[in-house]
Amino acid sequence: MSAIQEPLLKVQGLGTAFPTHDGLVRAVADVSFSVQPGRTTALVGESGSGKSVTSLTLMGLLPRDADARISGRADFRCRDGRQVDLLSLPPKQARALRGNEIAMIFQEPMTSLNPVLSIGEQIAESLRLHKGLDRAAALAAARRMLELVEIPAAAQRLAEYPHQLSGGMRQRVMIALAMACEPRLLIADEPTTALDVTIQAQILALVGRLQRETGMSVLFITHNLGVVAHHADEVVVMYAGRVVESAPVKPLFAAPQHPYTQGLLNCLPAKARQAPGAADASRPRRLFAIPGQVASPLAPPPGCAFEPRCARAEARCREAMPALASLAGRQARCIHVQESL
Amino acid sequence: MVHEQEQQQPLIEVRHLKRYFGDLKKQPVRAVDDVSFAIRPGETLGLVGESGSGKSTLGRSVLRLIEPTAGQVLYRGEDIAQAGARRMRELRRKLQIIFQDPYASLNPKMRIADILGEALDTHGLAKGREARAARIAELLSLVGLRPEHGTRYPHEFSGGQRQRIGVARALAVEPEFIVADEPLSALDVSIQSQVVNLLMELRERFKLTMLFISHDLDVVEYLCDRVVVLYLGRVMEVAETRALYEQPLHPYTRALLAASPQPDPEAPHRPVPLQGDIPSPINPPSGCVFRTRCPHAEALCAVSVPPLTEVRPGRFSACWRQELFA
Numbered sequence: 001m002s003a004i005q006e007p008l009l010k011v012q013g014l015g016t017a018f019p020t021h022d023g024l025v026r027a028v029a030d031v032s033f034s035v036q037p038g039r040t041t042a043l044v045g046e047s048g049s050g051k052s053v054t055s056l057t058l059m060g061l062l063p064r065d066a067d068a069r070i071s072g073r074a075d076f077r078c079r080d081g082r083q084v085d086l087l088s089l090p091p092k093q094a095r096a097l098r099g100n101e102i103a104m105i106f107q108e109p110m111t112s113l114n115p116v117l118s119i120g121e122q123i124a125e126s127l128r129l130h131k132g133l134d135r136a137a138a139l140a141a142a143r144r145m146l147e148l149v150e151i152p153a154a155a156q157r158l159a160e161y162p163h164q165l166s167g168g169m170r171q172r173v174m175i176a177l178a179m180a181c182e183p184r185l186l187i188a189d190e191p192t193t194a195l196d197v198t199i200q201a202q203i204l205a206l207v208g209r210l211q212r213e214t215g216m217s218v219l220f221i222t223h224n225l226g227v228v229a230h231h232a233d234e235v236v237v238m239y240a241g242r243v244v245e246s247a248p249v250k251p252l253f254a255a256p257q258h259p260y261t262q263g264l265l266n267c268l269p270a271k272a273r274q275a276p277g278a279a280d281a282s283r284p285r286r287l288f289a290i291p292g293q294v295a296s297p298l299a300p301p302p303g304c305a306f307e308p309r310c311a312r313a314e315a316r317c318r319e320a321m322p323a324l325a326s327l328a329g330r331q332a333r334c335i336h337v338q339e340s341l
Numbered sequence: 342m343v344h345e346q347e348q349q350q351p352l353i354e355v356r357h358l359k360r361y362f363g364d365l366k367k368q369p370v371r372a373v374d375d376v377s378f379a380i381r382p383g384e385t386l387g388l389v390g391e392s393g394s395g396k397s398t399l400g401r402s403v404l405r406l407i408e409p410t411a412g413q414v415l416y417r418g419e420d421i422a423q424a425g426a427r428r429m430r431e432l433r434r435k436l437q438i439i440f441q442d443p444y445a446s447l448n449p450k451m452r453i454a455d456i457l458g459e460a461l462d463t464h465g466l467a468k469g470r471e472a473r474a475a476r477i478a479e480l481l482s483l484v485g486l487r488p489e490h491g492t493r494y495p496h497e498f499s500g501g502q503r504q505r506i507g508v509a510r511a512l513a514v515e516p517e518f519i520v521a522d523e524p525l526s527a528l529d530v531s532i533q534s535q536v537v538n539l540l541m542e543l544r545e546r547f548k549l550t551m552l553f554i555s556h557d558l559d560v561v562e563y564l565c566d567r568v569v570v571l572y573l574g575r576v577m578e579v580a581e582t583r584a585l586y587e588q589p590l591h592p593y594t595r596a597l598l599a600a601s602p603q604p605d606p607e608a609p610h611r612p613v614p615l616q617g618d619i620p621s622p623i624n625p626p627s628g629c630v631f632r633t634r635c636p637h638a639e640a641l642c643a644v645s646v647p648p649l650t651e652v653r654p655g656r657f658s659a660c661w662r663q664e665l666f667a
Contacts, residue, residue, distance in 0.1 A: 046529035047500075166618045196391040196556065197600040198615040205613045223530065226602030230610060249606045267534035268604050269563035286538050287563070290531040293499050 006077065007034035008185060008217045009058075013072035014087070016050075016057045024069070025297045027053045031072070031243055032324070033236045035185065040211070040218040042232035042249075044225065046264075048294050050241035051221045055187050058086055058219075059104055060094045076102070079184060100130040103178035107190035109170035113162040113177075119146070120158030123177050130181045145176040149206060168199035175206060182214060189221045204231055225268060229253055237261050240294055240305035242321075247330035257332040260306045263290040304334070312336055350418065351379035352550045353403065353518055358412035360395075360402050363623075365410070370622050372398040374574040375412075377649075380518075385544065385551040387565030387582065389558060389597070393619045395574040396554045397441075400520045403552060404436050405429065416518070434464045437516040441523035443503030447495040453481070453506055454491030460513040480509040484539060501532035508539065512547070520552045525560060537564060558601045562586050570594045573622055573630040576649055579657040590658040590666050593631050629661060637662045 014031040017024050028050040035041045043051040053062075062068045074086040078101055084093070086102075098104075106112040114122055123145050124138035133141060139158065146154035149172040162170055171191060178186055188207065192200035208231065211218055220232060228235055229249065236246040237258065245258040256262045265271055266288040292309045301307055303318040310317070316335060324331045325338045358376045361369035373395045380386045388396050401407040403414050405421055413420045421432055440446035447456060457477045461467045467476035478488035484505040495503060504524060511519055521540070525533045537560065544551060555561050561568060561582070568585050570578040570593060578591035589595045596614035615634050620626055629647050632638040641661050649659040652667050660666070 046531060168618055196619075197558075197602075198391060198596060199618065201600040201602075201613045202616070224602070225530070225604040229604050229606040229608070230602055253604065253606050264530060265604065267531055269534075269537070269559040270604055272563065286541065287534040289534040289538055291535070293501060293532065 005036055008037045009035040009074065009076050009086075009219070011054075011058070011072070011074045014054065014057060014074060015069075015071040016053050016062070017069040018066055019069070020298075022298050026241060026300075027297060028057065028241045030324075031238070031241075033234075033243065033246055035217045035219055036233070037184075037217055038211070038215045039233040040220055040231060041234040041236060042220045042222060042228045043236050043238060044222060044228055045238035046223055046294070048240065048297070049238040051238050052189055053241075054238070055104070055189050055219065055221050059098060059102065059187060060086070060089070060091075061104075076185070096130075099126050099178075099183075100181045101183055102185045102187065103181070103183035104187040104189065105171070105174045105178050105191045107193050109167065109174045109194075110162060112174060113170060115162055118159050118161055119165075119173050123173075123180050126177060126180045141180070142176075145180050146173070148179065148210070149173070149176045151176070167195055168202060171195065171199075171203050172206065175203075175210070179210060179214075183216055185217050185219065186211075187219045187221070190223070191220075192227065193222070193224070200227070207231075225265065226270070237264070240300065241297065242305060242333065243324060243331070244306065244334070245330070245332045251330060257330070257337045258306075258334050259310045259312050259336070260290070263288065263309075263311075349381055351415075352382045352384075352417060353380040353552070354413075354415040354418075355379070355399075355403060356413040356415070358399070358402060358414065359410045360398050360407060361410045368623050371574050371625060372622060373402060373409075374625075376571070376574070376576050377412075378569050378576065378579060380550055380552060382517075382550055383548055384567065385553055385565045387561040387568040388552060388554045388571060389556065389561055389568060390571035391556065391597075391619055393573070393622065394571040395622075396556075396571055397522055398574075399571065400438070400522050400552060400554050404433075404438055404520055406438070430464075434514045435517045436520075437511040437514065437518070438520045438522060439504075439507050439511050439524045442527055443500055443507050444495075444527070446507055447503060449495050451494070452491065453493055453495070453498075456495075456506065457481075457491070457510055457513050460510055464514050466514060476513075480513055483512065483543070484509045485535075499532075500528055501535060504528060504536055505539065508536075508543070512543065515547070516549070518550045518552075520554070522554045523556070525555070525557065533560070540564065558586075558598060570597070573619060573625050575630055575646075575659065576657075577631065577659055579649070581655060584656060588666075590652055590656060590663065591660050592635050592637050592662075592666070595666070596634075629659070637665055 012032045016028040017026045031054055045051045056062050057070055058074055070087055075083050076086050077083055120139050120142045123142035127133045127138040127141050143154050143158055146157055151157050151172050192203050232249050235249050235252045237244050239260050245261045256265055272287055290309050295301055303320055304322055307313045307317040322333050322335045324333045356377050358373055360373040361371055363369040390396050402409045409422050414422055424432060454477050457480055458473055461473060467473045477491055481488055481490055486505055525536055553565055565582050567581050569576055572593050577593045589598055599611050599614040617634050620633055626633045628643040628645050632642040647659045647661045649657045652658050652663055
């Protein structure tokens with residue numbers, strides 16, 4: 001049903017490369033996915049998979065001195081119905097979108113809030129900039145935002161500084177800041193990684209509630225498969241800068257197609273426990289493990305990036321990078337999957 | 342409290358351990374407050390709780406890397422808190438630690454062989470150049486690295502490999518007891534399972550006893566025999582792992598388990614188990630420290646501290662409203 005709707009964001013062939021002393025590092029290559037209105041797409045991957053570079057490229061937040069070489073396109077539908085390519089947008093128009101139609105929350109709320117501005121001023125700044133409110137009106141709106149994210153005693157909190165808040169409260173402030181201009185797309189980059197599980201549950205419930213109330217879409221970047229299982233509609237699995245598999249959440253967990261996705265799910269202790277026969281072993285057996293580690297982006301393997309760690313690898317896998325093959329609403333980048341389709 | 346059911350003498354016994362920081366006469370931070378437990382030889386005891394619960398302070402106090410404010414830590418019946426400097430050095434050979442951050446816990450200016458060699462030299466092990474080099478090579482292969490890795494520096498390794506080096510350093514002195522302080526939390530999922538397997542292998546091979554500190558309840562369930570649940574410096578619950586996960590008896594344990602997201606989209610969606618944040622350990626709540634977030638708290642809970650009591654054989658819980666869950 002959601003497939004009939006036009007996506008809010010459609011990313012096609014996104015690539016980001018950084019020139020370094022040791023040569024061009026292709027951090028992200030050939031990444032395509034879409035985010036449907038009111039839905040959540042999760043970008044999943046381990047360190048070095050390129051999930052954060054993807055989100056920073058979309059937001060235009062890569063440092064200028066990184067001299068990133070960006071390719072591909074990312075079509076975003078604005079509030080007024082215009083379609084813009086985020087990757088080729090002039091800086092002034094990008095600024096008008098950022099924090100307004102597209103907002104972002106980060107992993108570390110301590111370093112992403114300004115330590116010398118009060119909470120109220122930081123939220124008000126965005127409202128004054130994008131909505132043209134005056135100081136008093138912006139502060140009043142900031143207070144409503146703090147109430148929206150369930151911060152107790154919002155009026156007092158307005159005058160407080162980030163260091164006076166706990167990690168969970170800071171992430172709520174980040175969310176208030178992101179929600180201030182009612183974004184159509186919220187990019188959440190590992191928003192709960194620094195938090196305890198009980199606080200993580202609170203923050204995820206809050207984001208879910210705001211999404212239901214405002215109809216915004218969420219691009220959720222995470223390494224936590226438990227969080228993905230409960231909060232994503234679509235899942236995009238990344239490995240070494242490329243999409244290796246994408247599917248709706250239930251089919252992905254029920255029948256992962258790519259050997260990397262299969263391995264990732266199998267090496268979770270929670271999954272090992274559900275395995276048949278696991279309950280009667282007095283001491284746990286070995287966990288499934290993916291051998292080795294991600295190859296250096298400076299010396300990528302000639303063919304499939306996962307081939308050196310893959311149990312199903314054969315000579316053909318070393319010849320060329322497999323294409324992303326599609327079937328029935330899902331995709332996988334593996335020659336074995338192509339054959340079985 | 343723990344001893345009756347045990348035939349064996351525990352390898353490590355912690356009795357009424359306290360560690361306060363700051364001015365004890367004013368309002369100290371009560372990081373660890375009156376904690377007692379025992380670890381049997383060969384057992385892996387899990388220590389779980391949120392940040393600020395005192396897990397790491399407790400782990401370090403057990404090894405006397407932090408001096409306890411009060412209480413005893415017995416190693417084979419000997420109080421290590423009372424040991425003199427010379428005796429302590431001997432004891433350190435038996436008691437080792439693996440740290441959380443493999444980037445911060447290896448000296449960046451030392452080659453791996455020297456990092457491992459230093460541990461040997463300190464305790465007068467593997468004397469002589471050849472014996473020393475052979476032992477270093479053995480240690481590296483034990484943790485899945487190659488002998489030639491010894492000539493490299495820490496920055497040349499990935500996080501998972503560094504954690505293997507941290508494990509090799511702890512094993513260099515042939516310890517009996519290891520405190521593993523969140524050894525997996527800096528690692529990616531696919532690397533985590535490699536290190537979990539390594540720890541399980543070595544534990545079996547060298548009959549190691551472990552205190553495994555973690556906030557990851559899935560790993561603890563997988564790796565540990567028994568679990569101690571800590572909140573704001575106090576023990577909430579102690580139980581055999583399987584019993585604890587099947588039926589948690591303390592409301593805090595129940596909340597922790599409910600908050601841990603399962604990697605299964607078909608699993609029923611659970612409501613948010615706890616509101617608010619962990620209170621400050623400078624001014625902990627009166628009575629039961631968990632009562633301010635507990636959905637079952639009543640007047641009595643604010644009055645006095647619930648004692649850790651044996652609610653069932655081998656199962657201890659500190660809750661005034663235990664009858665609700667037992």
